[in-house]
Amino acid sequence: MKNAPGELLDEEDVRLFSEASNKALDEAPDGQSVSWENPKTRHGGEITVVRSFQWQSHSCRELRFSNRAQGRQADGNLNWCKVDGKWRLVGDSQLGRN
Numbered sequence: 001m002k003n004a005p006g007e008l009l010d011e012e013d014v015r016l017f018s019e020a021s022n023k024a025l026d027e028a029p030d031g032q033s034v035s036w037e038n039p040k041t042r043h044g045g046e047i048t049v050v051r052s053f054q055w056q057s058h059s060c061r062e063l064r065f066s067n068r069a070q071g072r073q074a075d076g077n078l079n080w081c082k083v084d085g086k087w088r089l090v091g092d093s094q095l096g097r098n
Contacts, residue, residue: 005043005069013043017067020047025061025080025087043069055081055095 009017020036024047028034037044045067053060060081067074079090 004074005045005067005072006074008069008072009043009067010038010041013038013041013069017045020045021063021065022087024049024063041069043067050077055090058083060090 016036016038020034024032024034028049030049030051033046033048035044035046045065048064048066050062050064053062058081060079062077062079064077065075079092079095080087081090082088
């Protein structure tokens with residue numbers, strides 16, 4: 001994604017983002033947000049649990065990501081399902097939402 005904040009994230013930003021994402025997936029109730037921010041780069045964002053649902057007997061969660069870096073902002077929703085004990089990204093086509 002050209003000109004998206006993801007292009008500007010450094011290794012520490014990615015680590016903080018990943019930790020916040022995992023916390024949202026594992027702990028946050030529906031409707032709750034988990035924030036992340038790197039004080040060195042001042043990059044940050046929020047991950048919000050939109051909803052929890054079941055798909056093919058797997059526990060799933062829809063997350064809304066809102067990230068910012070150096071004046072750039074990006075938002076989007078992604079679906080994650082727990083498969084074999086690990087969270088996996090699941091596309092709309094897999095969920096039957098074309």
